[in-house]
Amino acid sequence: MSATETAIASAEAHSAHNYHPLPVVVASAEGAWMTDVEGRRYLDLLAGYSALNFGHGNRRLIDAARAQLERVTLTSRAFHHDRFADFCTELAALCGMEMVLPMNTGAEAVETAVKTARKWGYRVKGVPDGMAKIIVASDNFHGRTTTIISFSTDPEARADYGPYTPGFEIVPYGDLTALREAMTVNTVAVLIEPIQGEAGVLVPPAGYLPGVRELTRERNVLFIADEIQSGLGRTGKTFALEHEGVVPDMYVLGKALGGGVVPVSAVVSSAGILGVFKPGEHGSTFGGNPLACAVALEVIAMLRTGEYQERAAELGDHLHRELGLLAGGGAVETVRGRGLWAGVDIAPALGTGREISERLMEERVLVKDTHGSTIRIAPPLVISKEDLDWGLDRLRTVLSA
Ligand SMILES: *Cc1c(COP(=O)(O)O)cnc(C)c1O
Numbered sequence: 001m002s003a004t005e006t007a008i009a010s011a012e013a014h015s016a017h018n019y020h021p022l023p024v025v026v027a028s029a030e031g032a033w034m035t036d037v038e039g040r041r042y043l044d045l046l047a048g049y050s051a052l053n054f055g056h057g058n059r060r061l062i063d064a065a066r067a068q069l070e071r072v073t074l075t076s077r078a079f080h081h082d083r084f085a086d087f088c089t090e091l092a093a094l095c096g097m098e099m100v101l102p103m104n105t106g107a108e109a110v111e112t113a114v115k116t117a118r119k120w121g122y123r124v125k126g127v128p129d130g131m132a133k134i135i136v137a138s139d140n141f142h143g144r145t146t147t148i149i150s151f152s153t154d155p156e157a158r159a160d161y162g163p164y165t166p167g168f169e170i171v172p173y174g175d176l177t178a179l180r181e182a183m184t185v186n187t188v189a190v191l192i193e194p195i196q197g198e199a200g201v202l203v204p205p206a207g208y209l210p211g212v213r214e215l216t217r218e219r220n221v222l223f224i225a226d227e228i229q230s231g232l233g234r235t236g237k238t239f240a241l242e243h244e245g246v247v248p249d250m251y252v253l254g255k256a257l258g259g260g261v262v263p264v265s266a267v268v269s270s271a272g273i274l275g276v277f278k279p280g281e282h283g284s285t286f287g288g289n290p291l292a293c294a295v296a297l298e299v300i301a302m303l304r305t306g307e308y309q310e311r312a313a314e315l316g317d318h319l320h321r322e323l324g325l326l327a328g329g330g331a332v333e334t335v336r337g338r339g340l341w342a343g344v345d346i347a348p349a350l351g352t353g354r355e356i357s358e359r360l361m362e363e364r365v366l367v368k369d370t371h372g373s374t375i376r377i378a379p380p381l382v383i384s385k386e387d388l389d390w391g392l393d394r395l396r397t398v399l400s401a
Contacts, residue, residue: 003037020354022361029056032383034366043391045367047380049197050229050341053256054302055382061259061298068294076285087293090300091268094238095251099274101267102288106228106254107143109265112282113191113224113252114147116267118167119276121188125220131186135221137173141198142191142226174204176211183215189222190215194240197229200374201336201343209244216249222273228254228265233381236313236339238303243338249273259299264292308381312340315388319377322392331399333373342377343370346399356398363394 001009007025025037032055034042047053054061068083075081088100101116103109114134121132136142138153149157150164158164169187171178173196194209196202216223225248230240232253237243239251250273254265267274286292302308316339323335323342333345346356353369360367360375367375379388 007037022357022366024361024366031055031057032380032387040364042361042364042366043379043383043387043394045365045377045379045391047378048260049255049368050232050234050378051255051258052260053233053308053381054259054299055380056260058259058382060302061261061295064294064298065259065261065291068291071290073291074286074289077283077288081290081293083290083293083297084288087288087297087300090297091253091257091266094300094303095253095268096247097251097268098271099269101274101277101282102292103265103267103284104263104286104292105143106252106265107145107148108284108287109228109252109254109267110142110148110191110226111145112267113189113226113250115282116250116269116273116276117189117191117222117224119281120222120273121186123276124272125188127186127188132188133167133169133184133186134189134191135169135171135179135182135187136190137192137196138170139173139196139199139202140170140191140193141196142193173199173202174208176208176215179212180215183219183221187219187221189224191224191226193226193230194244194246195230195235195338195341197341197376198370200345200370201341201376203336203338209241209246213246213248222250223248224250224252226252228252230341232256232299233303233308233312234339234341234378236316237309240338257296257299258292259295261295262292264296312381315381315383315385316340318385319388319392322389323377326396326399329399337377340379340381340383344375344377346373346375348373350399359398359401360394363398365391365394 004025026034027037028035032044034044091100092098101112103112118132121127136151142148147165149161151168152158169182171182225241227239250269258264326332327335331347333347336343353373353375356375357367357369369375
């Protein structure tokens with residue numbers, strides 16, 4: 001057996017089968033490239049679902065992590081540490097907000113947003129105890145906890161995990177009328193992704209997000225933007241909502257915030273909203289740890305320059321121009337997305353998204369399929385134009401075979 005086959009057989013024997021990875025075993029990576037255990041190089045067009053916006057082994061991030069590793073890695077929030085205040089201050093500033101509540105994974109940050117909205121509903125808005133409702137969108141992806149999958153519409157993500165957490169109302173994504181009709185006096189928040197990533201990089205109709213903003217403001221309901229995947233440069237701006245000139249009440253951030261080095265997530269909001277928490281009412285052993293703060297501070301410093309957002313915008317225009325040409329040719333049905341982020345619906349006659357991903361892997365390009373015949377393209381924002389063009393060439397090869 002090859003080194004690849006041995007590693008895969010062993011993983012299949014001893015790990016739960018909750019993923020179906022492509023048959024490639026990565027041993028090292030740099031920038032937009034990964035090298036497998038047999039020395040083959042692959043172009044990474046997934047970037048860890050946007051956790052790797054700054055590329056693999058980014059020098060600034062690795063240096064920041066290494067320096068912090070030598071000083072102090074964990075204190076727990078029982079004590080202050082010397083990176084915490086800077087992290088909160090800088091992240092709040094990047095978001096144009098006032099307060100930060102750090103967690104680790106995206107799902108934990110979404111859970112934190114849900115708890116914040118409910119507590120705000122009872123303490124500030126005056127919703128009767130136990131009555132708070134949060135409105136979410138169909139085809140959402142907000143994570144994998146039991147509460148979060150309770151409001152998923154994806155049967156795979158949800159089946160067999162009941163009983164489900166009540167208090168959520170699902171409306172069609174992009175439908176303002178449905179949202180308006182679902183609101184009651186007990187609605188505390190609307191939780192949506194400005195662009196739905198896992199659903200296939202769905203961009204809502206123009207005017208939808210400003211409409212959500214107007215409606216939530218009018219009804220004294222919190223607008224919670226899950227920018228875990230869409231935020232921090234991916235779409236060509238720091239936040240996807242910026243394209244619509246919309247400022248939410250709360251950002252939920254994760255993925256790229258940890259620079260592909262450590263999991264870092266956060267809820268970022270105003271003092272009036274995050275101020276609802278008192279000591280002991282919420283927490284996390286690892287949330288806001290020194291290593292996480294050191295890496296995230298470097299991420300924030302990199303985003304502050306605007307150069308990654310600009311890169312994503314420029315290369316994104318190029319990506320969408322090239323994919324648009326493919327869409328005319330019959331092999332590709334639809335292309336969606338914004339910036340360096342695209343959902344590509346392949347004509348089903350050419351194969352499933354999985355099959356296309358496997359053929360691309362043979363051409364040394366790594367992508368991930370989602371829902372049937374869709375593949376998504378989200379390279380690290382540091383990818384060179386030449387490498388991106390090389391990847392697009394491989395895609396053309398696979399689609400014309
Ligand atoms: C990935 C993702 C999450 C969950 O993040 P985890 O770190 O995997 O828990 C939540 N919301 C969105 C939009 C995501 O893309």
